[in-house]
Amino acid sequence: MIKVHHKEAFERISDERRNSILNAGIEEFAQHGYEKANINVIAQKAGISIGLMYKYFKTKEDLFITCVDCGMSHLDKVLQNIMESDDKLLIKAEKLIRATCSHSRKNKNYIKIYNEIAGEKNAARSKMLANEIESRTSALYIDAITTALEKGDVRSDLNPRLFAFFLDNLLLSLQFSFTCDYYRERFKIYYGIDVNEIDDEEIVTQLLKFIESAFTFEKKKSSEDKK
Amino acid sequence: MIKVHHKEAFERISDERRNSILNAGIEEFAQHGYEKANINVIAQKAGISIGLMYKYFKTKEDLFITCVDCGMSHLDKVLQNIMESDDKLLIKAEKLIRATCSHSRKNKNYIKIYNEIAGEKNAARSKMLANEIESRTSALYIDAITTALEKGDVRSDLNPRLFAFFLDNLLLSLQFSFTCDYYRERFKIYYGIDVNEIDDEEIVTQLLKFIESAFTFEKKKSSEDKK
């Protein structure tokens, strides 16, 4: 489904070399952002010649997208695991929050690259990337909520697509707050403490409360609803 | 309080020219991002020579930050208005959501610039920008929630700083979804419809539900907690 962004040659190389290239690329793109990342440096870090790099990827952009795909597939696996269980929605939510915390702390570069594409200025590329990255996740969330809705596990008046969207927004922002410079500083301003000096438990608890209530609370219809 | 990032000469010019420069800068930075934005183009759009541009700003970075400050002050005024009222927290929240929608639709470039700094890779600059931009907003949110907490208007077991943080995360993500290419596409994937082809009312309603419940719901302690 997802279009590949590398030349054929890239498929014929050893896993070791492939990983070495992807890791070098991810590191460089995460550290400096797309524009300032330097392909020649990536090739050097990966231990291959720049000429060979261009045997594997037609452009810098293709290398970038391939790195993005690689980073995102990691995240995807985590989600997939959680979402395919039989847990109730709120159990899943808790798992998601915990997974978000630990994954963000362990894989900062993946998140940084995610943050980089969140700033993408090119409409066409945005479209392509969003579809590659968000389709599966969004479907998982929407399905889970829809199911919960059918089972009566959540309030009946919620729009599953929008609630899925809100939920992901919260997780997305949290991810960035763990890894990206601006978001980290912003978190510190809100919470008062640097994200690296806290125990995640308080955040998990509070965010879970926030989500849990949002999903389960339902106003009594009777009285007056703004009228 | 906030350090200025322009030379004195910039203060001596006519409002017309100042705005022309800021608008040209905001447009260029919003469209292309910091790295690819071209100072010569900005000068041209603003109708001044490049030499003069450097009489006003020492570096491209300074011009950028000045544009950021300009864009952010607009947003700030909107917030200030809403938050200084006597409304209850949830009324404020509703106003905030509505303001976020309309402001985002009207001032796309400001939001795009905000998105640009959210991707900042330089730690020092991130710190500086976050403090310039988030300090006031966060204080307003935290205060409002704390007050509501004291009045018993919201659930008693919430952490005001974190709930403020979550609230802002939702609004932030919403803003970006209205304006930034990647987020817009992501929104479309979740909601099914492009953000430009919808009426905001459904979003306002749903997000308000989400927030309202999160803030007011309180589980009965006694009975069964999980179990």
Add this chain to the structure above:
Amino acid sequence: MIKVHHKEAFERISDERRNSILNAGIEEFAQHGYEKANINVIAQKAGISIGLMYKYFKTKEDLFITCVDCGMSHLDKVLQNIMESDDKLLIKAEKLIRATCSHSRKNKNYIKIYNEIAGEKNAARSKMLANEIESRTSALYIDAITTALEKGDVRSDLNPRLFAFFLDNLLLSLQFSFTCDYYRERFKIYYGIDVNEIDDEEIVTQLLKFIESAFTFEKKKSSEDKK
């Protein structure tokens, strides 16, 4: 005799302003060298507008030459005083050495400007400057030596013009060693101590010995010449 390098207007201004301009120019040119010196900065330091600066001088070059002339005239006065006395050559030499030391220590910027023109790359400008600056000095030296030669005060086989040249070379190098970065470091390498941490007496004594002998020694022709 010396061509002026300023516009008429420069002659009509007050001494205070003239000095302020010259001092600002001398400082800037001494500190940064001709190429990197900034006329706008000089005008600022001098407390006048850049427009006015160009009412006084047609070009940066003219301002520079005027500053040079000003600085050199100071040195000239010192020399004139010493050389017009009735002292014997070696007495004059000692006075010259002492004057060189003290003048260099007190008027670093003049010497630095002198050093700047010693590096002049433009042949025509070099010619003009050298004639403005060296003519009088050289004449004084050559005359004094010629006179001493006639009186039998110095060895009979010296060429007065060349010995004057050598003498001035020694004084020139000494001046630079007191003030110019490269020469100062070079002095330190030779002498072992920074020029700012020494008493001049040892230098005066030794240089005087060097010169005195050079001027007065005369090998006996007859006897053994190297044998």
Add this chain to the structure above:
Amino acid sequence: MIKVHHKEAFERISDERRNSILNAGIEEFAQHGYEKANINVIAQKAGISIGLMYKYFKTKEDLFITCVDCGMSHLDKVLQNIMESDDKLLIKAEKLIRATCSHSRKNKNYIKIYNEIAGEKNAARSKMLANEIESRTSALYIDAITTALEKGDVRSDLNPRLFAFFLDNLLLSLQFSFTCDYYRERFKIYYGIDVNEIDDEEIVTQLLKFIESAFTFEKKKSSEDKK
């Protein structure tokens, strides 16, 4: 011992190209001085692209210093040869003077570059360059004089470091007088004839006299000291 100022790539190229670059650089820097020298012109003269130039040198400054080192090493070899002989000091001096004359006439650009660094305004760079360039020479001179002193070949009351310094000053000034515009004109003013229209013999003879006497003469202590 001396830090290199080029990138590795510069070491891997052919002698022909290396020389072509160095010569182009030396010519440009000698002709126009550091500030006005144009890297693009150097690259063009050397027959390479500007991009490649920057593969060899990180900055204009590094290219300059490399050119300086190259030029200075030539001079060094000449000196080394003369100073390592068993000749008496004055024989060495004569050889030095003659070598200075002929080397200066043949390698004007090296001397012009030397003159350029003698005008260096940056203290740190001055220090570095002086130590790279003057250390060896000064040591050779000081050693030779010290040895002569021990053997009784020179006057017993001279300070070897200062006399070495004076000697080098004379040679330095002579060098510049052969090649640098300002010094050349100054020489003409002193000697009456352009340095390019004379036979060096007179200069050699006279300078040797000057130095010889300075080094060997010793006043009788007893009799009259001044007065």
Add this chain to the structure above:
DNA sequence: GATGAATGAGGTTTCATTCAT
């Protein structure tokens, strides 16, 4: 006379991409 805003050519440096070997 005096101002200083305005100009714009020009120089250093970066880096994606090509191609001969």
Add this chain to the structure above:
DNA sequence: GATGAATGAAACCTCATTCAT
């Protein structure tokens, strides 16, 4: 397949000089 030397367009920034007021 693999190399890495080579290219050159493009961007930021400086500053001598002009000129309208």
